[in-house]
Amino acid sequence: xxxxxxxxxxxxxxxxxxxxKVAAHAEELTALDQAxxxxxxxxxxxxxxxxxxxxxxxxxxxxxxxxxxxxxTKLVMTVGGASxxxxxxxxxxxxxxxxxxxxxxxxxxxxxxxxxxxAARGKSEVGQKTMLDVLYPVQATMAAGASGVExxxxxxxxxxxxxxxxxxxGRASFxxxxxxxxxxxxxxxxxxLVRAVVETxxxxx
Amino acid sequence: MSNVGIVIVSHxxxxxxxxxxxxxxxxxxxxxxxxxxxxxHGGLGTxxxxxxxxxxxxxxxxxxxxxxxxxxxxxxxxxxVEMIGEPRAAKIVICNAPIVEGAVMAATEASGxxxxxxxxxxxxxxxxx
Numbered sequence: 001x002x003x004x005x006x007x008x009x010x011x012x013x014x015x016x017x018x019x020x021k022v023a024a025h026a027e028e029l030t031a032l033d034q035a036x037x038x039x040x041x042x043x044x045x046x047x048x049x050x051x052x053x054x055x056x057x058x059x060x061x062x063x064x065x066x067x068x069x070x071x072x073t074k075l076v077m078t079v080g081g082a083s084x085x086x087x088x089x090x091x092x093x094x095x096x097x098x099x100x101x102x103x104x105x106x107x108x109x110x111x112x113x114x115x116x117x118x119a120a121r122g123k124s125e126v127g128q129k130t131m132l133d134v135l136y137p138v139q140a141t142m143a144a145g146a147s148g149v150e151x152x153x154x155x156x157x158x159x160x161x162x163x164x165x166x167x168x169x170g171r172a173s174f175x176x177x178x179x180x181x182x183x184x185x186x187x188x189x190x191x192x193l194v195r196a197v198v199e200t201x202x203x204x205x
Numbered sequence: 206m207s208n209v210g211i212v213i214v215s216h217x218x219x220x221x222x223x224x225x226x227x228x229x230x231x232x233x234x235x236x237x238x239x240x241x242x243x244x245x246h247g248g249l250g251t252x253x254x255x256x257x258x259x260x261x262x263x264x265x266x267x268x269x270x271x272x273x274x275x276x277x278x279x280x281x282x283x284x285x286v287e288m289i290g291e292p293r294a295a296k297i298v299i300c301n302a303p304i305v306e307g308a309v310m311a312a313t314e315a316s317g318x319x320x321x322x323x324x325x326x327x328x329x330x331x332x333x334x
Binding site: 038047073076077080081082088121122170 | 253
């Protein structure tokens with residue numbers, strides 16, 4: 001993604017695509033969360049991204065870093081649960097870290113820093129059956145120069161890998177061994193967001 | 206008021222309000238006190254905007270101690286403190302203590318004019334190291 005290709009129209013299209021994707025999978029996310037969490041993840045994510053969609057014109061009119069911060073703030077305020085601050089922090093930090101001269105490598109580096117901010121917010125690390133288990137592999141694949149299709153495949157594979165994991169952070173960790181054999185809802189959400197972005201932005205993503 | 210303020214953040218508005226009732230019974234109106242609970246949409250959960258509002262309501266120049274229940278309450282409280290920003294953020298501490306006992310003990314300490322550091326230390330004594 002370059003600064004030139006990331007036009008205002010693109011950003012609105014991205015917001016729409018992500019909100020559509022989350023809405024289409026809200027029931028699936030909730031079902032995953034009912035298995036190992038408190039069963040509101042799909043509804044919460046949908047509420048958050050619908051709120052972002054409602055402000056899409058206003059957000060898309062801002063410079064990209066400001067737009068990302070606006071998305072993050074909106075998610076923090078509307079998603080609720082622990083997901084609000086976690087997904088919100090990802091966008092807030094990405095907006096903060098984005099370099100002035102935006103190229104793919106610069107984006108990947110900023111994305112890496114944003115993931116660190118999410119890890120700090122959740123006091124979590126890789127392997128604990130969380131959204132981080134998808135974020136890190138996606139960032140690594142992106143940094144290695146993979147294509148959009150490869151990035152989506154990496155995200156889906158990483159979400160699958162959370163199935164046999166035992167949760168050690170978040171509500172699912174209360175379940176101990178019973179958290180095994182279920183995909184982490186947050187991991188699935190990240191994979192869906194990645195897919196929506198790549199499908200919309202194509203190989204520019 | 207110069208006493209440290211107490212904020213109670215629970216996933217359940219009933220737990221938060223009930224805890225606040227217990228605190229009031231112990232310390233009366235000597236301590237600025239606010240509570241919030243619920244996801245803002247009628248369900249269980251915590252909500253950053255509501256936490257920021259509760260911090261405002263219980264604000265004291267001596268600082269504010271926040272008592273939380275489950276993990277999401279802590280994460281959302283941290284986010285709220287960050288969004289409030291400096292200089293006030295430096296005077297807000299999220300306590301690592303059981304919510305009911307922590308709130309009552311912290312408020313009792315605060316009602317005697319203790320500093321934020323002392324109030325937080327009293328709450329933390331309730332948690333196993």
